Amino acid sequence: MTMRRAEPRRKKRRMNELLERALFRPYAALMTLVEVVIDPIQRLIGQRRMGYFFVLPNLLVFGIFILFPMLLNFYYGFTAGNSILPQNREFVGTANLEALFNCTDFANPNTCQHDRFWRAVGNTSGFVVFQVGIMVIFALITALALNRDIRARGFFRGVFFYPVLLSPVVVALIWKWMLQPEGIFNGVLVSTGLERMDFLTDPTQARLWVIIVSVWAQMGFHTLILLAGLQSIPKELYEAAWMDGAGAWRSFRSVTLPLLMPTMVVVLVLSLIRAVQVFDQVYVLTTGGPGTATLYMVQYIFQTAFDRRDFGVAAAASLVLAVVLLFLTLFQLRLGRTSEIA
Amino acid sequence: MAEQALKGIRAFLLRRQGRKRLTAADVVTYLYLLAGVGVMFGPVVWLVMSSFKSQASLYNFPPTFFPYRQETVTLPGYAEPLALYDITFADGTTRRLAQVSRVGIAARMIDPADPEGGLLDVNLREIQDRKPVQSVFFDTTNYSGGVESFPFVNYLKNSVVVTVLATLLTLLINSMAAFGLSKYRYRGRDAIFLVMISTLMVPISVILIPAFLVITQVGWVNNLWGVIIPGAATPTGVFLLRQYMLTLPDELLESARIDGASEWRIYWQIVLPLAAPALAVLTIFSVMWRWNDFLWPLIVLNHSELFTLQVGLNAFQGALNVQWHYILAMTVLTLLPITIVFALLQRYITSGIATTGMK
Numbered sequence: 001m002t003m004r005r006a007e008p009r010r011k012k013r014r015m016n017e018l019l020e021r022a023l024f025r026p027y028a029a030l031m032t033l034v035e036v037v038i039d040p041i042q043r044l045i046g047q048r049r050m051g052y053f054f055v056l057p058n059l060l061v062f063g064i065f066i067l068f069p070m071l072l073n074f075y076y077g078f079t080a081g082n083s084i085l086p087q088n089r090e091f092v093g094t095a096n097l098e099a100l101f102n103c104t105d106f107a108n109p110n111t112c113q114h115d116r117f118w119r120a121v122g123n124t125s126g127f128v129v130f131q132v133g134i135m136v137i138f139a140l141i142t143a144l145a146l147n148r149d150i151r152a153r154g155f156f157r158g159v160f161f162y163p164v165l166l167s168p169v170v171v172a173l174i175w176k177w178m179l180q181p182e183g184i185f186n187g188v189l190v191s192t193g194l195e196r197m198d199f200l201t202d203p204t205q206a207r208l209w210v211i212i213v214s215v216w217a218q219m220g221f222h223t224l225i226l227l228a229g230l231q232s233i234p235k236e237l238y239e240a241a242w243m244d245g246a247g248a249w250r251s252f253r254s255v256t257l258p259l260l261m262p263t264m265v266v267v268l269v270l271s272l273i274r275a276v277q278v279f280d281q282v283y284v285l286t287t288g289g290p291g292t293a294t295l296y297m298v299q300y301i302f303q304t305a306f307d308r309r310d311f312g313v314a315a316a317a318s319l320v321l322a323v324v325l326l327f328l329t330l331f332q333l334r335l336g337r338t339s340e341i342a
Numbered sequence: 343m344a345e346q347a348l349k350g351i352r353a354f355l356l357r358r359q360g361r362k363r364l365t366a367a368d369v370v371t372y373l374y375l376l377a378g379v380g381v382m383f384g385p386v387v388w389l390v391m392s393s394f395k396s397q398a399s400l401y402n403f404p405p406t407f408f409p410y411r412q413e414t415v416t417l418p419g420y421a422e423p424l425a426l427y428d429i430t431f432a433d434g435t436t437r438r439l440a441q442v443s444r445v446g447i448a449a450r451m452i453d454p455a456d457p458e459g460g461l462l463d464v465n466l467r468e469i470q471d472r473k474p475v476q477s478v479f480f481d482t483t484n485y486s487g488g489v490e491s492f493p494f495v496n497y498l499k500n501s502v503v504v505t506v507l508a509t510l511l512t513l514l515i516n517s518m519a520a521f522g523l524s525k526y527r528y529r530g531r532d533a534i535f536l537v538m539i540s541t542l543m544v545p546i547s548v549i550l551i552p553a554f555l556v557i558t559q560v561g562w563v564n565n566l567w568g569v570i571i572p573g574a575a576t577p578t579g580v581f582l583l584r585q586y587m588l589t590l591p592d593e594l595l596e597s598a599r600i601d602g603a604s605e606w607r608i609y610w611q612i613v614l615p616l617a618a619p620a621l622a623v624l625t626i627f628s629v630m631w632r633w634n635d636f637l638w639p640l641i642v643l644n645h646s647e648l649f650t651l652q653v654g655l656n657a658f659q660g661a662l663n664v665q666w667h668y669i670l671a672m673t674v675l676t677l678l679p680i681t682i683v684f685a686l687l688q689r690y691i692t693s694g695i696a697t698t699g700m701k
Contacts, residue, residue, distance in 0.1 A: 027610075028610075028611075031606075031610040031611070034606065034610075035604065035606050035607060038604075038606040039604045039606060042604055042605050042606070047599075047605060048526070048528070049528065050522075050526065050605040051522045051523075051525075051526025051527070051528045051531065052522070052528060053522070053605075054518040054519060054521050054522030054526070054605075054609070055518070055519045055522035055523060055531075055534060057514075057515040057518060057519070058515040058516060058518060058519035058575045058580060059519065059534060059575075060575075061515060061571060061572070061574055061575035062538060062541075062575035062577070064556060065553060065556060065571065065572035065573075065575065066541055066544070066549070066553075066572075066575065066577075067537065067541065068552070068556065069549040069552035069553040069555075069556055070541065070544060070548075070549055070552070072552035072555065072556075073548070073549050073551065073552050075552075076551050076552060084551070084554070084555050084558065085555075086555070141374070142374075142378065145371045145374050145375055146375075148367075148368070148371050150368070150371060150372070150375070154688070154689060154692075156375045156378070156379070157692050158684070158688040158692060159375075159378060159379050159382050159383060160378055160382055161688075161691075161692050161695075162382060162383070162386075162681075162684060163382055163386075165630060165634075165680050165681075165684050165691075166386075166634075166677055166680065167633065167634035167636065167651075167652050167676070167677075167680075168634065168636055168652075169634075169636055169652045169655050169656050169676075170652075170655070170673055170676055170677045173389075173655070173659060173669060173670075173673045174385045174386065174388075174389045174673065175385065176659075177388075177389060177392060177666065177669075177670060178385060178388060180666075182401060182403050182405075183405070184388060184405055186403075186404075187403060187404030187405045188404070190403070190404050191404045216381070216382070216385070220382075221695070224692055224695050225695075248367070273543060277545050277547050279547060279637060280636040280637055284656055284659070298547040298637075301547065301550060302547075302550065302637070302641075305550060305551050305554075306550075306554075306641065311551050314550075314551055315551050315552075318547070318548045318549070318550065318551070321547070321548055322544070322548045325543055325544070325545070325548065326543075328543075329542075329543040
């Protein structure tokens with residue numbers, strides 16, 4: 001293995017030297033120039049307080065564009081009106097939240113004042129359960145396959161990862177083209193003598209394909225994390241299990257699974273958090289349709305705010321989403337702690 | 343000869359490290375992975391193939407894998423090139439004929455090998471078969487026409503500006519913050535870090551409305567800065583870099599201070615080069631996030647001349663729902679840059695993500 005890699009490694013080192021010379025010199029010149037401005041600041045505030053200085057730019061951007069909006073979101077959630085300007089909004093207390101939860105029967109969105117919200121909640125729940133379930137299973141199988149002693153592992157790893165890099169818009173267009181009525185899937189169906197199908201115009205089919213597409217697009221990322229988890233399991237444990245007479249299945253169940261559990265938890269929670277936020281792919285693929293079959297929470301918030309300009313209800317809905325995400329994050333922290341102890 | 347080659351291929355496929363034999367589990371593994379190659383690459387290959395089909399053949403149903411072109415022949419006396427067909431007559435003979443004109447089931451055809459022989463009247467009901475003569479042909483007019491009707495270069499420019507500036511800014515302010523949070527002791531440090539970390543999981547979708555308000559107040563609606571700046575202070579990046587910088591020994595910094603280096607010099611000449619692996623990972627993430635970003639630019643940018651590729655592509659497919667031939671070509675052009683980068687840096691990207699495990 002090391003013998004085979006020796007030659008490319010030398011070549012790589014030469015490349016790195018070249019890169020370093022091309023990149024580092026302008027970088028050093030620029031930074032020396034900046035030094036002229038920043039060193040007086042150090043003289044002014046003293047070396048010990050330079051910590052504040054280094055944190056400041058990031059803290060400013062963070063405060064203005066993330067932290068402040070987070071707090072302001074509560075204000076929007078508790079006010080009404082069509083104006084986005086805070087001073088022109090009327091305080092209505094929990095009226096927006098109450099309106100969202102104004103349902104005579106929560107199982108039936110038609111009985112709700114904001115029926116689209118509850119459809120979005122229902123659709124999102126279904127999507128999260130199936131998308132995460134299917135994706136984690138396939139990611140695990142793929143990671144196990146890639147963890148075996150096989151040829152061209154790097155190539156296969158890259159193949160499964162490639163769709164992760166594609167933008168949601170590109171992913172959606174690729175699949176929209178295949179799923180359209182005259183597309184390749186219907187072509188294959190017709191050439192084998194089967195009936196055509198309405199992939200994106202039938203509600204159940206559309207929901208199914210939205211899940212398939214997002215599994216296709218995101219699976220590689222989770223596969224990589226699981227693969228890293230698998231590779232961190234010491235080989236000696238498998239050897240010990242083998243010496244004790246454990247077969248492949250037994251050593252998978254008693255060595256691989258328990259030791260992979262912490263990684264599995266990370267993958268599960270990361271994919272849950274992403275699934276709850278499903279938006280862009282679906283927006284391009286189905287625009288939430290047919291009807292409201294693939295309308296999810298983020299699209300509901302986006303359209304309520306920017307198409308209907310009902311900022312209060314949209315902000316209230318995003319508070320609900322934030323609570324769900326907070327719950328998932330806490331869940332992850334908790335699970336992370338227990339798996340550390342175990 | 344062929345047998346020997348087959349043996350060679352077999353030996354190559356079955357050869358493994360340690361010279362073990364291929365087991366059933368290995369075969370299943372390879373079959374699964376090869377199927378995976380088909381599933382993962384297939385849709386993209388299909389897109390690329392489709393993008394080279396002419397507008398007319400794009401709607402042939404059922405579709406063919408390769409793009410085809412109708413073969414034509416130019417004969418003296420005819421201004422337009424004539425389409426070629428293989429006609430199988432009722433008696434079973436097949437002739438290759440060029441079609442001069444056709445009305446309903448009556449076609450007037452001419453034998454290109456014998457143009458002097460005059461026109462033949464062919465009744466399309468009385469023949470067995472009539473196949474257009476086609477050959478594989480990659481039609482690039484979708485690309486040239488698409489670039490004309492879709493301001494691809496402009497969108498590309500916007501996307502590149504956003505991605506490059508945002509990534510540089512992210513690297514700068516995130517690494518500064520990480521340095522300030524990992525190598526100094528001062529009041530409020532841990533509080534700042536905690537507040538940043540607690541927003542790690544807050545997505546832009548949750549704070550859309552107030553974030554948009556801030557952008558309107560700053561005057562950055564329809565301004566690329568409105569896309570670049572807000573995402574630059576990513577908590578993920580600060581967290582990643584801080585954890586990495588904590589592992590750098592403080593003695594290194596102390597000895598530099600004794601040598602008279604200023605804090606800024608320590609930052610750029612010692613800490614940043616040592617944190618290069620973590621910076622590389624953050625660069626990959628930032629480029630990926632920014633290049634593929636959709637929801638936020640969709641809200642901030644309303645003027646089409648400011649659209650990034652993703653927003654532009656979405657508007658294009660929404661406005662011209664039937665112009666698939668252009669959409670396909672433009673989609674290929676949009677995924678091309680990131681595909682090339684990935685092909686070149688595949689090893690670094692996959693191992694970088696595997697070691698930090700985040701997105």
